[in-house]
Amino acid sequence: MSVGIEWVIDADGCDAERLRDLGLVRRLLETIVVELSLRVVEGGATFHAFPAPGGVTGLFLLTESHLACHTYPERGVATFNLYCCRERPEWAWEPKLRAALGASQVRVRRLIRCPDPMSTGAERAFAERERS
Amino acid sequence: MSVGIEWVIDADGCDAERLRDLGLVRRLLETIVVELSLRVVEGGATFHAFPAPGGVTGLFLLTESHLACHTYPERGVATFNLYCCRERPEWAWEPKLRAALGASQVRVRRLIRCPDPMSTGAERAFAERERS
Numbered sequence: 001m002s003v004g005i006e007w008v009i010d011a012d013g014c015d016a017e018r019l020r021d022l023g024l025v026r027r028l029l030e031t032i033v034v035e036l037s038l039r040v041v042e043g044g045a046t047f048h049a050f051p052a053p054g055g056v057t058g059l060f061l062l063t064e065s066h067l068a069c070h071t072y073p074e075r076g077v078a079t080f081n082l083y084c085c086r087e088r089p090e091w092a093w094e095p096k097l098r099a100a101l102g103a104s105q106v107r108v109r110r111l112i113r114c115p116d117p118m119s120t121g122a123e124r125a126f127a128e129r130e131r132s
Numbered sequence: 133m134s135v136g137i138e139w140v141i142d143a144d145g146c147d148a149e150r151l152r153d154l155g156l157v158r159r160l161l162e163t164i165v166v167e168l169s170l171r172v173v174e175g176g177a178t179f180h181a182f183p184a185p186g187g188v189t190g191l192f193l194l195t196e197s198h199l200a201c202h203t204y205p206e207r208g209v210a211t212f213n214l215y216c217c218r219e220r221p222e223w224a225w226e227p228k229l230r231a232a233l234g235a236s237q238v239r240v241r242r243l244i245r246c247p248d249p250m251s252t253g254a255e256r257a258f259a260e261r262e263r264s
Contacts, residue, residue, distance in 0.1 A: 003204050003211060010246035041180050046193050048173050059191050059198060061178050066191060066200050072135050077246045079135060114142035114209045
């Protein structure tokens with residue numbers, strides 16, 4: 001028994017203007033929350049826009065753990081972490097980030113948090129398969 | 133050029149009472165912030181204690197990205213994410229989490245976020261070495 005799954009997503013080739021748009025990024029994170037039936041803890045949403053040419057950050061403290069996003073307009077990159085201690089379906093990161101941010105490449109890594117036993121093995125390698 | 137390093141830490145065998153102590157967990161996160169010279173964005177610290185027998189969560193929105201901690205007293209587990217888009221030294225996770233939380237096993241994974249090029253290779257395998 002682990003304490004959850006973490007999805008680690010790196011999206012490259014994104015549209016820089018969209019990565020600077022805090023409202024757009026916020027709506028994207030809210031869409032993920034709604035579509036995966038996640039629950040945001042009261043007062044648990046934090047957003048920040050860094051001075052130009054910087055990007056934006058959004059953090060959600062969830063009943064299920066957390067959702068984080070950082071954008072780097074100068075690199076065309078957006079990164080996401082979704083850590084869920086409750087089983088959730090896969091979100092369609094690749095097509096949805098292509099549509100929302102104009103991403104040309106989306107890499108999804110899936111980590112098991114604190115697997116039991118924590119030692120490495122075939123099961124973990126299987127569970128932590130990488131998909132792009 | 134990547135957009136940063138993420139340390140993913142799972143600590144097992146921790147003392148359950150300490151994992152329920154929001155003040156202790158908050159001080160631990162603040163110690164990490166101070167010792168690594170991280171900068172918390174104004175209003176960017178969020179904490180939550182779940183109802184018993186639940187644990188606690190802390191999230192820091194950093195100029196350097198984010199620091200997150202979730203505890204699971206019923207499992208004796210604490211998990212941490214430290215994502216830094218600015219080069220930082222290694223924090224001594226294993227001895228410090230043994231001392232602070234009574235952890236018996238600490239696993240540290242190190243991920244490169246959005247390496248350039250994002251394709252896999254020996255360089256990434258080297259950078260993402262696992263240490264325990």
